[in-house]
Amino acid sequence: MELSKKTIHEINDLLDKKEVTVTEVTQSVVNRIDAVENSTAAYLSLQTEEALIAARAVDEKLRERKRRTPLEGIPYGLKDNMCTQGILTTCASKMLYNFNPPYNAHVYDRLIDEGGILLGKTNMDEFAMGSSTENSAYKITHNPWDLNKVPGGSSGGSAVAVAADTAFYTLGSDTGGSIRQPASFCGVVGMKPTYGLVSRYGLVAFASSLDQIGPLTKDVEDCALVLNAIIGHDAKDSTSLKLEKKDYTQNLKQGVKGLKIGVAQAFFGEGLQPEVRKSLEEAIEVYKALGAEIVDVSFQHLDYALSAYYMISSAEASSNLARYDGIRYGYRAEEYDGLVDLYKKTRSQGFGDEVKRRIMLGTYALSSGYYDAYYKKAMQVRTLIKEDFEQVFGGCDVLLTPTAPTTAFGIGEKTSNPLEMYLTDIYTVPVNIAGIPGISIPSGLDNSGMPIGMQLLGPILSEENLLKVAWAFENEKGLKNLKAPLETEV
Amino acid sequence: MSLTREDVTYVANLARLEFTPDEVTALIDKMGAVLDYAETLSELDTSTVKATEHVLAVQNVFREDVPKPCLSNEQALANAPESEAGCFKVPRVME
Numbered sequence: 001m002e003l004s005k006k007t008i009h010e011i012n013d014l015l016d017k018k019e020v021t022v023t024e025v026t027q028s029v030v031n032r033i034d035a036v037e038n039s040t041a042a043y044l045s046l047q048t049e050e051a052l053i054a055a056r057a058v059d060e061k062l063r064e065r066k067r068r069t070p071l072e073g074i075p076y077g078l079k080d081n082m083c084t085q086g087i088l089t090t091c092a093s094k095m096l097y098n099f100n101p102p103y104n105a106h107v108y109d110r111l112i113d114e115g116g117i118l119l120g121k122t123n124m125d126e127f128a129m130g131s132s133t134e135n136s137a138y139k140i141t142h143n144p145w146d147l148n149k150v151p152g153g154s155s156g157g158s159a160v161a162v163a164a165d166t167a168f169y170t171l172g173s174d175t176g177g178s179i180r181q182p183a184s185f186c187g188v189v190g191m192k193p194t195y196g197l198v199s200r201y202g203l204v205a206f207a208s209s210l211d212q213i214g215p216l217t218k219d220v221e222d223c224a225l226v227l228n229a230i231i232g233h234d235a236k237d238s239t240s241l242k243l244e245k246k247d248y249t250q251n252l253k254q255g256v257k258g259l260k261i262g263v264a265q266a267f268f269g270e271g272l273q274p275e276v277r278k279s280l281e282e283a284i285e286v287y288k289a290l291g292a293e294i295v296d297v298s299f300q301h302l303d304y305a306l307s308a309y310y311m312i313s314s315a316e317a318s319s320n321l322a323r324y325d326g327i328r329y330g331y332r333a334e335e336y337d338g339l340v341d342l343y344k345k346t347r348s349q350g351f352g353d354e355v356k357r358r359i360m361l362g363t364y365a366l367s368s369g370y371y372d373a374y375y376k377k378a379m380q381v382r383t384l385i386k387e388d389f390e391q392v393f394g395g396c397d398v399l400l401t402p403t404a405p406t407t408a409f410g411i412g413e414k415t416s417n418p419l420e421m422y423l424t425d426i427y428t429v430p431v432n433i434a435g436i437p438g439i440s441i442p443s444g445l446d447n448s449g450m451p452i453g454m455q456l457l458g459p460i461l462s463e464e465n466l467l468k469v470a471w472a473f474e475n476e477k478g479l480k481n482l483k484a485p486l487e488t489e490v
Numbered sequence: 491m492s493l494t495r496e497d498v499t500y501v502a503n504l505a506r507l508e509f510t511p512d513e514v515t516a517l518i519d520k521m522g523a524v525l526d527y528a529e530t531l532s533e534l535d536t537s538t539v540k541a542t543e544h545v546l547a548v549q550n551v552f553r554e555d556v557p558k559p560c561l562s563n564e565q566a567l568a569n570a571p572e573s574e575a576g577c578f579k580v581p582r583v584m585e
Contacts, residue, residue: 102561238550306527307528322506329569340506342580377534418520
């Protein structure tokens with residue numbers, strides 16, 4: 001098997017035994033990028049030359065000493081909304097077409113410390129607003145399982161890079177499902193950690209009370225390895241939690257015997273693709289066989305989560321995106337008449353349609369006369385949803401749900417109807433509203449061979465448990481060796 | 491409820507955006523659909539429910555008031571569309 005197709009922990013074994021060099025590993029991924037990136041278009045920018053130079057430098061060091069960390073010398077990609085000094089950070093928007101950040105995102109600094117090798121910045125929906133990566137101002141990213149289908153979004157490029165073996169892992173951001181839904185569509189593992197576990201410093205803000213950075217990986221063990229590297233308190237993010245560092249690989253393989261896994265009818269309602277339902281019913285049987293107890297749980301307010309989410313996230317976005325005014329960085333309109341006109345022309349030309357719609361929706365929800373009916377109401381409903389989850393986790397350790405109602409849909413299929421697009425996030429948004437962690441792992445394939453995602457949810461800071469439950473299923477079903485049938489010979 | 495052209499134009503000005511007449515028509519349709527969907531929230535009685543701004547009980551985070559290195563003037567201006575004499579340059583604001 002080509003090196004690029006292996007997982008991080010498989011590469012780690014080879015590197016530690018000195019059977020391969022970091023340069024060989026990196027070259028393998030660069031070759032893979034050369035072969036398939038034209039078809040998948042996962043990246044907005046690539047630094048493969050720099051990556052190979054960095055790889056040789058790591059090999060030099062490894063002649064003198066052992067590897068310091070499990071990510072040292074492992075090539076990866078970053079979603080293009082994480083600041084990288086000296087490397088353009090565009091958020092897939094014309095507004096930031098030339099933005100060269102003067103500082104690094106905390107997670108990027110962490111991965112530099114780990115000795116990681118950055119391959120490039122991945123495509124996304126503009127400012128992370130979307131569910132298919134079709135809102136990128138620059139390119140359409142294609143699902144490697146079927147190039148005519150979307151990869152999901154907004155971290156579509158990050159999911160595709162992992163699924164197509166053009167990165168060993170990537171980071172994405174998840175405001176309403178933007179890591180888990182593309183992970184589900186592309187057959188990879190994606191985790192949204194508890195709000196505050198990973199610093200958001202240097203992540204271009206969309207909806208600050210919901211945004212969270214997390215890993216996309218080829219399997220669950222890799223997810224634990226990457227999570228280990230990016231968590232930790234950061235004084236530059238005031239919402240960052242002060243916790244002891246944890247090793248998420250330690251209890252990964254302990255099994256699910258005696259654990260209570262909850263199943264709620266609210267997640268299996270109307271609009272769920274029959275094959276997704278069937279796949280999850282099979283997963284439930286797998287867990288029973290592994291010794292877990294399956295319990296029925298119920299929600300009272302879940303139907304209101306999506307409405308609350310779009311009000312809260314759009315309101316926060318309208319405020320966060322006020323900073324793009326054409327004065328300090330980014331795009332500026334060429335012709336204008338005075339300062340206010342400069343703002344209006346710059347913003348109207350620099351933002352795409354979906355971003356403008358969300359700014360309008362958010363500004364409307366915050367404006368006088370509508371604030372109580374929409375924004376305040378949504379924040380009260382947020383309390384009810386949070387309480388629902390607290391009550392549910394009183395009766396089970398982990399909740400099992402579909403990640404998305406369907407498998408990946410066709411490119412162009414939902415672009416004309418924003419509400420229909422929003423509905424693809426119906427099972428992921430409640431998680432961000434409650435701030436809890438969630439992971440999506442592949443559970444099977446539908447009749448047309450597209451991956452199905454299973455979502456596991458737990459209470460605040462239950463990542464260790466979620467990874468354990470996810471690993472047990474993956475280990476039993478062996479789906480981690482399933483690869484996208486991407487043709488490389490053109 | 492239905493959005494009017496005046497509503498859209500008013501909110502656009504607040505958001506410092508401008509739209510062509512065709513775009514206003516499209517916004518009435520697409521924003522309206524999302525607002526109609528959000529109307530379901532009004533079914534819930536929340537008169538006694540506290541609003542959740544943040545999921546975790548975050549407090550103000552303070553640090554000692556000690557000077558630390560920050561961006562240089564050049565770094566801060568490096569991305570500016572226009573600058574002059576160490577400042578961001580904007581069109582004339584006052585006559």
